[in-house]
Amino acid sequence: MEHLIIPDLDPILKRYPDPNREHLIPLLQDVQEEQGYLSKESIGVISRHLEVSPAKIYGVATFYNQFRFSPLGRYHIMVCRGTACHVKGSANVLAAICSGLKIQPGETTRDGLFSLEVVACIGACGLAPLISVNGEYHAGVTPAKIKRILNSYRKREEIHANG
């Protein structure tokens, strides 16, 4: 992911023309969706636009689990740690991913390929345990399947890299 020095957020800011506090969370959400995370620079731009201090914005953004302050990996893995998934063994799934990627939730692998996040519930509890990779769902995963799933993305990446 390209690291932007001064992010061009104008198209997003235009959606929220007036400096109304109610727009703060939607703005942060849109910026994160576009850029993958909230950079210091983006927070600065939002701060000027909404006339809310950066400290206040960080106060809000850090309160919510959704917001990230560092870039994501190429493949963003979300592991459901809801009740249904837990009962069906998601702790083991998560442990398998952590040990397979050698990262903890909230971190990105050094090659920038994978990042890992834990979410409360994906909402497809009937097919637990679930993970999603860049929005692609995998249902009924097991620690053993994790190895295969991770490898399939690694392979995809190789094909990608070799054209």
Added chain:
Amino acid sequence: MVDHFDPAQHESADTFYPEVIHPKVAHLMPESYQTQNSFFADNPSDIDATVPTILIGAGTCGLSAGAPDTRQAVENYFADSDLKPRLIDVGCIGLCSEEPIMEVQLSGKNRLIFGKVTAKKAATILKSLEAGEVNSKHCLGQHRKSGESAWDDVPFIDEHPFFRPQTRLVLEHCGVIDPDDIDEYLKRDGYQALAKALHTVTPAELCKEVELSGLRGRGGGGFLSGKKWTFALNTPADHKYMICNADEGDPGAFMDRAVIEGDPHRLIEGLILASYGIGAETAYIYIRAEYPLAIERLKTALAQATEYGLLGDDILGSGFNLHIKIKKGAGAFVCGEETALIHSIEGKRGMPRPRPPFPAVSGLHASPSVINNVETLANIPYIVREGASAFNKYGTDTSKGTKVFALSGKISRTGLVEIAMGTPLREIIEDIGGGIPNGKQYKAVQIGGPSGGCIPTQHLDIKVDYETLKTVGAMMGSGGLVVMDEDTCMVDVATFFMDFIQRESCGKCIPCREGTRTMLGILKDITRGRKSEDGVDALDRFKGIMYMDRLAQVIKDTSLCGLGQSAPNPVLSTLRWFRDEYEAHVFDRKCPAGVCPELVTYSILDDKCNGCHACATQCPSDAILGTKKNVHHIIPENCIACGACIAVCTKQAVIKE
């Protein structure tokens, strides 16, 4: 308000709404409403049956189970064929364990439902169907449809054990209609309740009717909805707000998502009615960001309703205005609490505040605001259309109507279950859910999520309603039902909930913030193994248990909001029913279910291992050493106790102690 309108004197829509109205909703007259109380009873007449139609369950569950691949396979199948069927993505009928689900409607025949239609199976099923044969292995049943011919030897879907005991009022349309097409909702009596209310009923009468129906909040509190509306209606103010709580924070619940994905207009109609009832001209839907599909469907539905003049200014010529905004949540469980939710909409940290003042008096932007759950609102159109007495004939004395549950965990059939209040829990688990799979024993079901409790075997016959559940230390909650079997460790479950609550505590009050952390610490001590424990820890472990009951009471009594007040429930409930499991952990240092990683060790029996290497390839943690044809070994330090090796070893050489 048009209160002089008498439907009997205005038979034709044209006479009443001259030009204000979109032609598609011109029929919206409060005329005789046909009751439909049997799910699937009168099936989709709206589907044009002259063209073969294939419907694919494309809710989040369907997508997870592979519906996009199935759709592709169906498209490929017809690519070279002369037959060009219509392909429609629908919500789901709520039988998650059978996803991906495909329905096929051939002209003149009843619609068939097929389960577990993976991309590979789709062609097989379609091919045999072209030859006039129904693949009985995948066919779940056929819809009932009057006037059309039934398939021989195919059971009706309403006789399927999953559906037979259900009463589907809220889920009536889910998986049956195309959620992206408002016309289908309109054809099935959609927005008639709205027309009836706007033209014949005053807001006060509407509140009264809802109160008479006995409808109680489905979001957890169980407060009488009509009463709450009346409070807000009677509070004078320039602005009032109606807010739909679609945050669905209980991890393990998905009813609200399924209703929105399957029948978004039902929620919108309910929300407009509620807004009319309390006199709000702006409404919000606060929805989890983790539900991207539901948000998309909702946006489409709102746009269509606005186009038809069912939203916006002067709705159906009644003079009533309403604008609905969607607000995406940002992943904080506590934002499901009313006052926190309001702060979050205002763009602040989602922290609860003391009540009173209640939101109905001073809520969003200090104006009277009513917050209702998705399912609560989805009940409203039925109540208004059919009348309070049609609704409150279902249920028990104090719990009226139906309740939707999200059934998941260790159960054969998972999915969305809507039952009349008062149905015994056993019926849900054994009949609808089909019992526990793999010949295992039922242990408990967790109801009410992180604020609720578990119900053990001896109370399986309990009736599911607000009051009865409380007698065993559980609660209705929002509707998550997670089933646990003998392989589930209840201490681990309690630890799981406490970990969740501790992370989600907003930190405003000390008993909740520090108390839950201390409780989690105690539980972690209990599940800690010998290898990581020293003498001080051992003392703490015993001290902690002595101290737990008192700590729980303090947290309950002194926390500000529902999150803290109910935080100890999962611990108290598991302690009450499964004390023996706690004791095994504390005194014997054993996890009877073999779950707590530090209390189990995996090893390989030399004399049984034939060196097939299967376990080593499966181990996600590279904890198994050994070369083919030689005995393998597990390195305890690397083992994360995931159990993959035990599952794959055909020689029973891996043991867990």
